Amino acid sequence: MHGRIGLTTPDRAANLRAMSFASHITRCPRPFETDPAREIATSFDDLAPEMVEVLSGTAGCSPYLKGLMTKEDAWLRDALSMDPDEAIDRALVIEGESEADLSAALRQAKRRVALYTGLADLAGVWPLEKVTGALTRLADIATDKALKFHVGREIARGKLPGATEDDIATAGGAFALAMGKMGAGELNYSSDIDLIMLFDETRYDDDDYHDARASLIRAVRKMSSMLSENTADGYVFRTDLRLRPDPSVTPVIISTDAAERYYESLGRTWERAAHIKARTCAGDIEAGDRYLEVLRPFVYRKHLDFAAIQDAHDMRLRIREHKGLGGPITLPGHDMKLGRGGIREIEFFTQTRQLIAGGRDPELRLRGTVEGLAALVEKGWVPADVAETLTRHYRFHRDVEHRVQMVRDAQTHKLPSTDEGFRRLACMMDMDRAHLVSDLTTALTEVHDLTEGFFAPGDASAPTADLDKEEAEIVEGWKAYPALRSSRAVTIFDRLKPDLLAALKGAARPREAIINFDKFLSGLPAGVQLFSLFDSNPTLVDLIVDIAATAPALSVYLGRNAQVLDAVIGGDFFSAWPGESGLRADLQETLDALPDYEAKLDGARRWMKEWHFRIGVHLLRGLTPPAEAGLDYADLADAVVRVIWPLVAEEFARKHGTPPGNGAVLLGMGSLGARTVGPASDLDLIVIYDAPGDAESDGKRPLGSRAYYSRLTQAMVTALSAQMPEGRLYEVDMRLRPSGRQGPVATSLAAFSAYQRDEAWTWEHLALTRARPIAGDMAIGDAVEEVRAEVLGRDRDPARTIADVVEMRARIAEAKGDTGPLDPKIGPGRLQDIELVAQCAAVLAPETPRLTEDQIAIGVEIGWITRDEAQALNAAYDTMRRLQSGAKLITDGTLDLDTVGQGGRAFLFRLMEVEDGEALLDRVTGCAETATKAIEAILARRPGEAA
DSSP: OSSOOOOOOOOHHHHHHHHHHGGGOOOOOOOOOHHHHHHHHHHHHTSHHHHHHHHHHHHTOOHHHHHHHHHHHHHHHHTTOOHHHHHHHHOOOOOOSSSHHHHHHHHHHHHHHHHHHHHHTTSSSHHHHHHHHHHHHHHHHHHHHHHHHHHHHHHHOSSSTTTOOGGGGGGGGGGHHHHHHHHTTOOTOOOOOEHHHHOOOGGGGGGGGGHHHHHHHHHHHHHHHHOOOOOOTSOOEEEEEEEEETTTTTTTTEEEEHHHHHHHHHHHHHHHHHTSSOOEEOOOHHHHHHHHHHHHHHSSSOOOOOOOHHHHHHHHHHHHHHOOOEEEEEOOBBBTTTTTSHHHHHHHHHHHHHHHTTTTTGOOOOOOOOHHHHHHHHTSSOOOHHHHHHHHHHHHHHHHHHHHHHHHOOOBBOOOSSHHHHHHHHHHTOOOOHHHHHHHHHHHHHHHHHHHHHHHHHOOTSEEEEEEEHHHHHHHHGGGGGGGOOOHHHHHHHHHHHHHHHHHHHHSSSSHHHHHHHHHHTTTSSSHHHHHHHHHOHHHHHHHHHHHHHHHHHHHHHOOOOGGGGHHHSOOTOOOHHHHHHHHHHHHHHHTTSSSSHHHHHHHHHHHHHHHHHHHHHTTTTOOHHHHHHHHHHHHHHHHHHHHHHHHHHHHHHHHOSSTTOEEEEEEEHHHHHTTTOOOOOEEEEEEEEEOOOBOOOOOOBBBBBHHHHHHHHHHHHHHHOTTTBBBSSHHHHHHHGGGGGGGSSEEHHHHHHHHHTTOOHHHHHHTTOOEEEEEOHHHHHHHHHHHHHHHHHOOOHHHHHHHHHHHHHHHHHOOOOTTTTTSSTTTTTTTHHHHHHHHHHSSSSOSSSSHHHHHHHHHHHHHHHHHHHHHHHHHHHHHHHHHHHHHHHHHOOOOOOTHHHHHHHHHHHHHHHHSHHOOOOOHHHHHHHHHHHHHHHHHHHHTTOO
């Protein structure tokens, strides 16, 4: 017998037994061949019976593992007596001073890890993840050892310019990216390893670049040979370096700069998918991780990338055609990796969805297949039952793959082609042949059915909806639009069109829906992404049809900003409103991840459009009432201004130094100050700064305080309103500042105080009732609030103030004229009229609320407005606000019931709680007439005279 375990005390023996391999056994292979099984049972008959059973069963199924047991007899006995984790750690200690010694040590480690993981797998000692993890650790360590050894040789020979012995620890800036299963920590039992070899060219002077590259090319070639050459001791790993950019014309290692330029200009979807699993595994780990971070935007796009589905589908079809793997599933010789229903199908299913959404959600950027599926379930991208099925079958597939490879250490993924081979496989899995065949058939079929439906949805042969002549002409015209200029877009759209036209024809007014969808489609600059998105999300088509049938203005908006649809399926689109603080935190986090000022401004535009669209859709579909939607729009505007102001201030200070004096505050005026922002509102802003007139900034290009804050204000207006690739945030109106258009765009606190106390007109005091500090230095905001309270709270002549308001009201009526009975803003008893009287009440009262409803209430308190009049004003104000919110959502012009279509009318009627257009007109005009009578009665009296 070979090296029997020595005698020990009973307690120590029990402890050793508890931590040994045998104590973790949960299953056991059955021997397929009796002679090898009997031979190994005899050799190891001094071990525990259950251990002998595992060893003999394994030897009876796998000639390869049987040979390793014989060759590593002494080591195996020792390893089986200790904790499995410790055993594998010891096996991975690899040392060797000379090339021959290191080569032998690497191969010895490969034998021992292969033997131990094979036994741990077959005996159920380790789950799949620990088996593949141990194999991956070996690959990592072996690659690192071989790379650093040969880079060290180049350094010792003086061939790597400027490098010393200290540079061996980082392989002279060279590093290996583990790709595929190695990158994911999922190496199979007889896998080759896919590596991309790169080096950090910034470590070398320009004059030394070519010599350094030549030296590292030699080192990598020798590294690859050391790992893959089959010597008398065997091989370590077959090494494949062909996943690098353009491998037919590039050397085995290239610079990171060259790789970045390649992926930026020529990178394809399959290369993006491959980099999901990319991981720095050897050499200069820090340089590799920096490179992967730079490459992140190539892998994960900022928008939902549904076009990747078609690319992945085409890739699958090409693989099948190239490998001859088409046709129905038949088990003999079936490829468990690339065949129908195989491992690659599950990996593609997972990786493609990660590509689609990973740009928006970093938590989906996972390398492992099983963990990736779990994350997709958590984020709502994959149904839990689908992920559970694919995960279960993935583990089963990998178990089968491992056992096929264990038989003779063959790099194969194919099932046996003979009945004898299936019986051997069944013995390895401790199953009978019939159950194995049944389980394989079920698993492959279910995987194929689940993944094929995802990659190839829809049926282009479905009949189109019946169209009349005008509708058919509209649809025919779609071919000329930019969105359908590519054959790929046409292919996807043709598959989509039958269901889309059927949905449009099913709208209340089909022709209107088709016309409005036409407006949407005509504005799209490209179609592949969006059509792919529709193809994979039929519920999104329902939303588009709903918008097309209801809100033509929103259809046009969507055509120009289709990326906002990402938010519908890529986030918590229908979850509870986060409030201003939640929005602000989300926007700040979004911008923090972007590299520079321009990128942050564009990022803010994308972010704002998504949330703006969300509010509109919720209002359109009745998920949010109009009053609540108004507060949501106000929250959104507040969040944008509060996050953008410090961003602008920081960028401005970078050029002109820190702000002189104490800084500045932004005041929200008008609808922003009163939190009555609507779907199309401008932002009324005033900037107040606190600095002495002779103060100056301390930057490279210093400015005096007046110039500094004026130009900072202009920078803020530009940041909010400039048209950029992602559109604009808001139009900005600064006419409510002191002296209006003639005054400076930023006003000092002293000048603002003096102006409001001594020069401001009544209308300016009315506007001040709604002023609210929004962003900037809140200490200055408090000072402004003190000025506001003092100016608006002082005694004034009520008769004079009311007379000024009466004159203003007449002037507005003369200037605006008759805007129609359904204008909610302009005209007697409309919004502006009600707000004018409410602001007057606030000016006449000792306290000054900002909200219109509160201002009406304080008018009652001072005896200027009766309770009945207040009720009439509030009812009219609510009606007009509702109408304004709905009208601005469905049209960007004057509301005309004859032109907004049936869908628009139906939406307005629901929003206004009326049956038809006549009832809507009656309600609006009735409220306006009642409010007008109340306003005229109020303006005819002084405070304290209300009945």
